[in-house]
Amino acid sequence: MRYADGGGLTAEQRKRREEVRMQAVYLFEEDAKVPCIARELRVSEKSVYQWRRAWKAGGREALRSKGAPGYDCRLDPHL
Structure with missing residues (x-):
């Protein structure tokens, strides 16, 4: 799917999602159950x-x- 505005996430949105995943790590280390983690972080169990x-x-x-997804630039550095 293509988006007129470029799609994807901004750097701030990527940072926020990473923070949520790091909170999940803390809960994994505490041996919390998946449904509890999902409910607390407001994400899917999947x-x-x-x-x-x-x-x-x-x-x-x-x-x-x-970082941002996408293809690496394939242009010659001199261009």
């Missing part, structure tokens, strides 16, 4: 299950924001 899998596989760093 998201919490995905985050927990990523956290178990790669720790806190696995849930950090990877």
